Amino acid sequence: MRAGMRSAALTLAAGGAVLCSLPLLAPLFTGPEWAHPAVAAVIAMALSGAALRAVPRAAPAATPVQVLVGVAVVTALAAPGQAVLGVVPTGASFEHAAELFAQGRAEIDASPPPIDGTPALSLIVAAAAVLVALVADLFTAVARTPALVGLPVAAFAAVPLAVDDAGLGPGSFAMAAGGFVALLAVDGLLRGTEGAAGSPVASSGQARALGALWHGTAGAGAAAGALVLALVVPSAVPGLSDGQVHRIADPTRFGEETVTTQHPLVSLRRDLGSRSDTVVLDYTTDTDAPGYLRTFTLDSFDGTDWTMSSVRAEDGTRVGGELPPPPGLGPAAPAREVTTQVRLRRDPGEVDFLPLPYPARRVDVDGSWYADPDSLMVFSVEDQDVEPRYTVTSLAAPDPADLADRSSSPRVSGRYTDLPGGMDPRVGEVARSVAGEEGGPLEQAVALQEWFTAGAFTYDLDPPAVPEGEDPLARFLFEDRVGYCEQFAAAMAVMARSLDIPARVAVGYTSGSPAGGDAWQVRESDAHAWPELYVEGAGWLRFEPTPSSSDGQGSATVPEYAAPGALEEAEEPEATASPERPEETSGPDRPQEDEEEPEPEEEQAAGGADAPDGPRSDGGLAWPEWAGSAASAAAAAVGLLVLLLLPAAARTVARRSRVARAGGGGAPAQAASAAWREVRAQAEDLGLGWTPAESPRAAARRLTGACGLEREGTEALWRLALAEEAARYAPEPAATTPGALVADMRRTRTALRASASRGARVRAALLPRSLVTMGPRPRRRQEAAHRAGPAMISGRST
Amino acid sequence: MSLGTHHNGQGHPGPGAAEPLPAAAARIRQAVESVIEGKPEVVRMALTVLLAEGHLLIEDVPGVGKTMLAKALGKAVDCSVQRVQFTPDLLPGDITGVSVYHQETGEFEFNPGPVFANIVLGDEINRASPKTQSALLECMEEMQVSVDGTPRPLERPFMVVATQNPGDMEGTYPLPEAQRDRFMARIAVGYPTPQAELDMIDMHGADTPLDRVAPAASVADVRSMVQQVHTVHVAPGVRRYVVDLVAATRTSPALRLGASPRATLHLVRAARAYAALEGRGYVVPDDVQALAVPVLAHRLLLAPEARVERRTSEQVVAELVARLPIPSPR
Structure with missing residues (x-):
């Protein structure tokens, strides 16, 4: 399958997952009207994105076009009067939208859910859906990390949960979960057809089809298994039944059990x-x-x-x-x-x-x-x-x-x-x-x-x-x-x-x-x-x-x-009854009527x-609850942002440390190793793969060929590869000027990044795979190899 | 037969002077490649085996230049070359030589056979009877000939280049695996590219190309180069890598018979020579990887399942190489 078709399929799958998660909001509203603009916007965005991604040259325009399409659809449905041709928003439409937002907010404040799906609320939902669809698409088609789509979908689920104790309906939950699982299955299938990355052994067409099936089943199965575990384990573990797990996660519910311990x-x-x-x-x-x-x-x-x-x-x-x-x-x-x-x-x-x-x-x-x-x-x-x-x-x-x-x-x-x-x-x-x-x-x-x-x-x-x-x-x-x-x-x-x-x-x-x-x-x-x-x-x-x-x-x-x-x-009230204890004179007094x-x-x-x-x-509680959920949503957003940036920060620390070791005055072997590990980390981050069976020069050869590096980058890469090779295998690795290594690292990095697509670069920056695939810094060289190797070889060969 | 040291007139230094090995090797390669067109890898492998003091098995269909390669190599290093055409009626004595009673002196005099040469070309070795085959193979392993109880050492360098038609051709006795094991490497020459074949026509039209091969090194040079090869460093990690690779052939489910410890030694020696040819003072895993198929594949026996799947031992070795992690500082 061509790369373009794969991206298009992923975009469609992400849109589908977002669509499937929309019913999670249903408990907040009466009637289905609230969902129409959101559904239309998500579908339009998914289709436009998929169409553009199917053409490799148009793919970079997909995300901006999706934004425009989302805005246009929302405009057409919310404020067509003020827009040019009904879809192009003008200043007036933005004012109208702002009014609608304020109105929707007032409606939310005025009454507890479920509330009627007025145009204002539909607009708010549609705007949220456009955002979520955009994020889901970026996660899926650009960053190729579709599992993260679960986060925005969970945001949908969090709103009714924060507002309403009744929880989510099993139907809407199953639908959202199904959409998510289907997305992972599609991603797995596509990964399978791409072939196992880094596997040097050519596989036959049948093996590849089997691999695709395996990837698809494995991805979807893992997600489905996790969902089932999350649903079953709390009720199966005795101490966790009665929703304790969820209460821990929800501090606003703290204390309610204490209050009602004694049945009123x-x-x-x-x-x-x-x-x-x-x-x-x-x-x-x-x-x-x-x-x-x-x-x-x-x-x-x-x-x-x-x-x-x-x-x-x-x-x-x-x-x-x-x-x-x-x-x-x-x-x-x-x-x-x-x-x-x-x-x-x-x-x-x-x-x-x-x-x-x-x-x-x-x-x-x-x-x-x-x-x-x-x-x-x-x-x-x-x-x-x-x-x-x-x-x-x-x-x-x-x-x-x-x-x-x-x-x-x-x-x-x-x-x-x-x-x-x-x-x-x-x-x-x-x-x-x-x-x-x-x-x-x-x-x-x-x-x-x-x-x-x-x-x-x-x-x-x-x-x-x-x-x-x-x-x-x-x-x-x-x-x-x-x-x-x-x-x-x-x-x-x-x-x-x-x-x-x-x-x-x-x-x-x-x-x-x-x-x-x-x-x-x-x-x-x-x-x-x-x-x-x-x-x-x-x-x-x-x-x-x-x-x-x-x-x-x-x-x-x-x-x-x-x-x-x-x-x-307005008469005077009756006198207060006498304080003496009443006589219990009860007689069977049949009702008349x-x-x-x-x-x-x-x-x-x-x-x-x-x-x-x-x-x-409680109706009277509506305002504090919404305020609380808004605050916690903001906190969650900040936390999410920090979480998203954590890998990038860890990667930066790792790179700095390697650059320092490569440029420091340490042993030349260690300097070269640090520099080469950084090259490997960059290659892995950019999705270029790395196999343990590849020697430094084999890796350099492959990267040069795969990335089409220009001359300067190629030379820098080869210098690093040969320095690492000498560091590993030569009896006395030649001392290199430390500054040269660092300069070559920089040149190689620039060259590798320049050869990668923008999506790969974004993913490399935000979700560096090398953090997972590469362990901490290496121990002393070849401790294990000393034990068994030499005795057999050295005897007669020299 | 000329066993003397030869200087080629260009005044390049003798064994005492430490000429860099790659330069001398490059000259030899150039000389051989002037005859064997478009096959640099084959020439390189032949030179590697020569410097590693091994023996070379060339397995290919007739007429692709197997004999020419051996002869050109011998001429390029200016050493003695003997050619033995193996036939079913060839006797062991035809190879090692025989003692003949001398009428005048009344003593037995040893008539050395063709094996007393620096490069012995055994053509179509699989056509000879097993008994004759094994006579040659003993010489290869022990570097000496024992006739009538007298050991006679062979002069170094000693290299047997045996050619063999693929086993499925008629009238052959394929070498048993135990004897294949004594060859350091097996290569296939392969058909030339169309352009190389065109050039070949032109070249052969004028004169015999072998005549134009000027000696590029002497026997002493070769001995000196062999000594230099011995000094090539093999890092512990690389030794371990070789052992792991050979061990992998023994555990691979696709193989019925894995490589022997002798294969381990051959692989390390070949890797040293290969690194030396590149002018490197140490072996890197890439050398081992490049040599794994020629050095290991001919020693292996495929398991029946792999045979049914029409895999070859070359494929199996290549897969093992692709899967085995290289020695790294980790």
């Missing part, structure tokens, strides 16, 4: 069911109606349980006084701030979440704590050995009047309305019938809350056990109607989500009981769970579906804005699996 639900049930009067904490506050102290929120419902999705402890979220702004709070939010000084009575080592009033604006606490910007949870990832005291400044609960004329604000992440598939349909029906269709989310929420507290439900810390296989939610809502705060909060949150109101379950403590003055005391029996619903303009608001006072959670209070009728006429015998919900078990593949990352 386990401690939740223990605490919430507690009747102990042990004081958990006490606090002083400057308000006479303190809010609840929230410890953490559960934001994910799997059909049976509410759980917490992972939170991240990174430097960007470290608590240093000010907390991130509360999500969704409109400009009309109340400015009244409440200061609370809390003293925990627990061993600080047990505390990994701080009980805080919501929304907290500022926390002053010793030790290393992190804030989740989405939920404003404050947590630590290690045991804190500090005084368990802290001061928190929070916003007072909004006035009903403020809520009435709230302004709109961005919607919260869609995951707060996610419900698993296979839910009992009655939940949604009841929610709609209770809340009505016409009211806003706030009115609907208040209606739901009233439905729970109206008397149909009974508060009991020992609810009847749920039979195996039954849906506890349906049983609570439609059959027993007996439970405590956990069931109430969970049920209301689920119903709110079924009405498309973002909801989550908060866990913490009620305000506790007054302890004289502005001091309050919170006991274990004040542990509580309540739903938080998101209302646009007001942010997350707590509701209280659990019966309070003596028939329920004793210290529970209904917030002002959620009190019945509060929205119509639902007489139908419920079926055991078999599908509940499968419900989790049917969950839609929605985005799983």
Whole structure:
């Protein structure tokens, strides 16, 4: 096969590999529109590059033409209006492109993935694809190191991984891996048809075909084997399962495991069911109606349980006084701030979440704590050995009047309305019938809350056990109607989500009981769970579906804005419930509206699996994550650059050292050897090959012939070869002027480089093969040869 | 037969004076090449074997100048040349000479055979009976002739140039491998190029070209050159290289019989002469590589598989040379 056709095939294979890796970005976008310009640009670049490379004389123009083609295609698709003939970009098109880039950035910042594939985002993707395709082509066709194409492809994979916890789809991963493996296979096949470089033994045509097959299979097989190993080994090694390997590589995920070591639900049930009067904490506050102290929120419902999705402890979220702004709070939010000084009575080592009033604006606490910007949870990832005291400044609960004329604000992440598939349909029906269709989310929420507290439900810390296989939610809502705060909060949150109101379950403590003055005391029996619903303009608001006072959670209070009728006429809130322990007087109280015998919900078990593949990352975290990934991408780029330049640097050091030895005043044999090793290194770098069976003069003869060196270079090369020959084999190598050797080295280098193609020179500079093929500097001459040789020969021949 | 020292009239120095070997060798080559057109490598190899005190086996089809080469070489160094045409009825005594009873003195007198010469040309050695062949080969190895229990040394330089038609021709007794081993090198002359053949016609049309060969050196010169060859340095690495190369022929799966230790000695000696001809005081691996095929190939027996694949021992040796790493400082 001609060299031109080989280059063309490599260019096409590189383009194919890049195309195959584009689906890796799919999790970031909805719909396929985002990919069209990128696909068009990559195809056009690959075709133009291949066409030019097929003609050897046009090959040097391939890369510049590819750049132009890429720019033209992107221009034609992104800003044809401002371009000449629709493809040649003008100043206006660049301005338009800059606008589109800014717009795309704003879109990325505005919403978490997946986002719509707008023209702006398509342009960004296409620009990235053009860059990656160009780099891949340079790696493959020019530098002949196609394995490095894995790096830009991995960059594609890194973006969705950095943004989204869900990982890559197996399909897109397999496709990208397949493209990469195919590229290596093509390269191997072509290498095989070129014949084993440096093999002096002529091989037959059949042997060459076999060699090509072997190279192709070996290259692709090695890549495929590495991929399979990377996928299988972590899950097969016991200590490495559970993604530990990948966590090590991803410092932003650090600490998430620590935070959730204790399953929230386990401690939740223990605490919430507690009747102990042990004081958990006490606090002083400057308000006479303190809010609840929230410890953490559960934001994910799997059909049976509410759980917490992972939170991240990174430097960007470290608590240093000010907390991130509360999500969704409109400009009309109340400015009244409440200061609370809390003293925990627990061993600080047990505390990994701080009980805080919501929304907290500022926390002053010793030790290393992190804030989740989405939920404003404050947590630590290690045991804190500090005084368990802290001061928190929070916003007072909004006035009903403020809520009435709230302004709109961005919607919260869609995951707060996610419900698993296979839910009992009655939940949604009841929610709609209770809340009505016409009211806003706030009115609907208040209606739901009233439905729970109206008397149909009974508060009991020992609810009847749920039979195996039954849906506890349906049983609570439609059959027993007996439970405590956990069931109430969970049920209301689920119903709110079924009405498309973002909801989550908060866990913490009620305000506790007054302890004289502005001091309050919170006991274990004040542990509580309540739903938080998101209302646009007001942010997350707590509701209280659990019966309070003596028939329920004793210290529970209904917030002002959620009190019945509060929205119509801003009434005074209900008095705080009496602090005495409630009597557990529970009676079987059948629900009125639902007489139908419920079926055991078999599908509940499968419900989790049917969950839609929605985005799983926290919406509020979008900005820091993107910023973090941008920073790490920049760091990775710098690291990549350093890595790319490392071989060149090592090669330069090696050459300097040889030049110094050749020019130094050492033994002439060593000087000549150093000079000749440098010649060999240059030849290997330029891909001219080197066989161990070649003597210095044989190598000089071959290089002279193969490179067509001009006279000066030829003479310099031969002088070096003969000097090396004398150094090796002559009894007393003739002393040469050291400067002459160095000058000859320089002449030879210039001549060899001049005879090589530009691609070979670039590769020689960036990826010098001699670093691999040639070991460290040689030891003393011929130690081994002395042992066996002379005894047999010398006897009769002289 | 003239065994005396000859000076060619150009006043070049005798054995005492240290004339540089390459200059003398170049003159000899020039003289021989004036007869053997277009075959510098063949001439060079013949001279190498002469200076290395070896014997040369020329294997080729008839009429390519085998005999001419031997005669021209003998004339160029101005030494005695004897030619023996080997035939199936040739007896050993026809080569070594016989003792004849002398009537007048009443004693046996030794009539030396044609082997008593500096250069013995054995034409078509494979046509003689094995017994006669071995008589010559004993002389070659021991440099002396034993007739009637009296050892008679041969004068140096002593070089047998045997020619042999390729083995697949009719009426031949191919040399057994043990006897081929005694030849330092085997070369093929090969057909001349068309231009050389044209020149040959012109040359042979006028007169006998051999007559024009002027002696370029004397026997004493040759002896002195042989002495100089002995001083050529063989670096330990190169010795090792030779041993490795010969050892490789013994382990190669393509070969049934590898080269003997005698081949090792021959190769080193030839390499010394080859280096000396280039005016180099030391042997380089390139010398060994250039000599590997002529010195080693005729001693080897191909394995049946290699024979089936129609490979030749020359190819096998060339492959070994191409694969064996040269001695390097590493």
